[in-house]
Amino acid sequence: LEEQVRSLQASTPRKYLKVKYLNYKNRKRILITGGAGFVGSHLVDDLMIQGHEVIVVDNFFTGRKRNVEHWLGHENFELIHHDIVNPLFIEVDEIYHLASPASPPHYMYNPVKTIKTNTMGTINVLGLAKRVMAKVLIASTSEVYGDPTVHPQPETYWGHVNPIGPRACYDEGKRVSETLSYAYAKQEKVQVRVARIFNTYGPRMHMNDGRVVSNFILQALRNETITVYGNGQQTRSFQYVSDLVDGLISLMASNYSQPVNLGNPQEQTIEEFAKIIKRLVGGHSKLQQTKAMEDDPQRRKPDITRAKNWLNWEPKVPLETGLQQTIAYFRNELMRSDRYQES
Ligand code: NAD
Ligand code: UDP
């Protein structure tokens, strides 16, 4: 048997993306909770290529092994199937805490679990960081501003959140997550970083996550009706995932501990956004207004002065370039799922 295993290994050597060699002093052990998800998996790629050891903890609620499968077996990579609501004992230098459902249909699917993940899960992450003296970055969200009365939103704005509405499990969960971070920073001297992430899109987004980017692209690719919720005059500002990942890494490396907005300030109405996607995809989909979402934030645009000043960061990828990449990804995914159904 041993011989068979050895010959198998020899006949199928795995090819990995090239990673930098870092000596022991510069190589960090980095935990990414939610690392098998959309944003997390791109962060994994960047940190692996930089030469660090990366440990992903994920319960695969919305994440997929496929997002990180190109690293499975690499000596610097480890994938742990674990729910962060339960304690976790490992030794690491840095933690990016991304575990949480992120799209409205996903976080509303089981609101209690969403709250547990963002409260108990964050306590476990901060308890771990305290024990091993790791630096922690918390993935917060523009949703902490709720349906904002200040526009664009600076980090100093306290927000306008309905505490008992359908989005509350996520919004309030993330607000507690932030509160916990600063409590651990003050009381236990944990080094925390808080990123308030605005709408982000790109390859590896979940096909059926119900978010506007995936819905509109799939509808356009399938020549189906493009569903604009409400009158389409609500706005969002979309950032490409590689810009976000650069921002997260810069924030972790910085010595700035207050919350920082990471987003692209280019704002458009959802109706305009539908038209852009339709133009880029082609096809003959029609736009149709459907029922508005309850408590849907009406305007959203980040004020990124802080990120510019403290991190020297700003988004680089223009909307159309990022959308082209994302459309190509979804087109490929559709072909893949068609093939899967045929076989
Ligand atoms: P995603 O759903 O693709 O990734 C989240 C990951 O967390 C998934 O892999 C999921 O399986 C995992 N997860 C969920 N609950 C868990 C639990 N209890 N234990 C362990 N793993 C768990 O979403 P994403 O878009 O990659 O978002 C990543 C983070 O960024 C989230 O914290 C989200 O709130 C935040 N964020 C994202 C956006 C965005 O536009 N994508 C905007 C604001 C904030
Ligand atoms: N925790 C963890 N991993 C660790 C250290 C702590 O998951 O390496 C959990 C621990 O189980 C606890 C939580 O983090 O539920 C908070 O830890 P802390 O030390 O702050 O609180 P305490 O254990 O004193 O309640």
Ligand code: UDP
């Ligand atoms: N939206 C839409 N049609 C869809 C999905 C979403 O018009 O098929 C709208 C939604 O009402 C919101 C915006 O697009 O105003 C962004 O929604 P998404 O769920 O992507 O993220 P949010 O920013 O609300 O968390």
